[in-house]
Amino acid sequence: MVSNLTKYYGNFKALDSVSFAVGKGWIYGYLGPNGAGKTTTIRTMLGLLKPDQGEVQIASVNPTKDPVQALQSVGYAPELPTLQTFFTGMQLLDFMGRMFGLNARDRKEGIKQLLNLVGLKEWGDKKIGKYSKGMVQRLSVALALINDPTVLIMDEPTIGMDPEATAHFRNLFTTLSKQGKTVFISSHLLDEVQRICTHVGMINKGRMVFDGPITQVLEAFTQQWVIEAELKEVTKTIVSALKKLDYVQDVKTEGNKLRIELKEKKDLRGEISSEIFKRKGVLLSLNLHKITLEDAYLRALKGGQ
């Protein structure tokens, strides 16, 4: 879908050879911190920005070359959308329906359903200028769905929504993907991606640092489990004995704390504690530190630096 995308803003390289492919029915979470290049990627995918290198294809059509064909079944909800304030919600939905060439009856029905779906039933005939931030965000998702798209691209769609709406929309995205739609969501919230996505792409400073199924993220970045031990007193004998164990990679000391990096992904607290007791150590606390998705994410970001 996206290959070798490079984009400069003047001299600034915002995207550096970004590539990924998104399959039908996936929910692809495009994860990255502020300024990573998520919005830049999305706007390039839609042909709004011209890539300096590389190519985008949506259902094997390049949107820069043939927007009419490529974007006919794409829905797009921009980041922090600003909509035409002189329209009512219904009028804007109707206008967007026209842009996709929908006939009057389909538009009318679609609009009713969508307003219900995003919880704006009572607001359909009010001017968008009067909407709150979250309401604009909801309408923006409705707009992205007006053409019953097969590909749905959303740039941080749940920003500015209350928790209830956030949950509702997350469910909605899952439902849509179950209907066979491809959903592409950018986010800087790991939690959000973890909850609903089937696949993840991570970007940092314009570079892809991970691309794969959500189940592989942990594996890919979990090189190590770590045991942290707090002792009454750390002695050299204890440290050197621990270092000699064949399942220990390395031991670092910091005051009376030990950081034991393991070679295996196993809970070896029992083994470690008995080893410490043998060397007459007094154990105050012992924690196994698995790498969470959070760590994987942060680690991935470091990798991109």
Place this chain on the structure above:
Amino acid sequence: MSALRRITVIVGYEWRRALAKKSVLTLIILAIAVQSLILALYSRFAVDTMFLTEEVKPFMWILGVLQGQGLFVQLIAIIIAGSTMSEEYEHGTADILLSKPITKVEYLSGKFLGGFSLLALVEALTTVVGVILASWFFGPQNGLQYVPLIFLAIVYSTLIFFCLSFMFSEVLRRSTLTMLIALVILVASSITRQLLVQLYLTTEEYLYFYLSRGIPTWGANYFPSLLMRELMTIPSTVFLNLINDPLIPIEARIRGVSEAILVREALQQAAIIVAVYAIIFILVAVYRLLKSDVTKKTA
């Protein structure tokens, strides 16, 4: 066919967008008010003077149509065109429009035609009002069969400043700046033209004469009245001088040819000049839209 449908959708959108703005509506009302005022003043103070003789009365609609709207029509053109492209960038709405199945050229065409047809509608309105007011103040009018042609000429002549403002709107992507620049160009070219005319009259150097015709305001101002002279004979020089290019009678004397020949020559030049300006301005706008990224929110 389908491209036509997409353009039409944008045209409809552009109408609603422009009419939602109070500044456009205010100007339209103001233009009609000023037009009425001018005709009312003539009917009150000029009747039976040397200027407004019985012979001239049946032609007062010309004054109503041309004089009344002159400056305002250019202003409305600048204001309508000045925001068409830029406001979408400023409001951040360009993204949701251009992420739809439409080519950039179709989008630009729709925007252009939407704005320009709105302007034409305003001009139709002021034309009709001008004719009605003239009949009301000065009795039955002559040569009304030419009203549609004159209307088209007015529409055509406003292309220059409409396209100029449209071009800046896309190139600069800032509405206020665009309108300001277009306004400055309008005023500056008016002044420059006066200077060139004076230079020509004192030096009799033809360079100044042709330069003065190349100035955008010349074509924009005189194309309709030149056509009017080509179509009808109006029995009053005082009246003619009010609406006509003042250089024409002077030229006729200098060159010793009839005004009719000069009028036809000038009409052709004006038609070409308007077209050349319009095409250049539109091409620059198209180039800018095609070659550059869609600006996110700029305001």
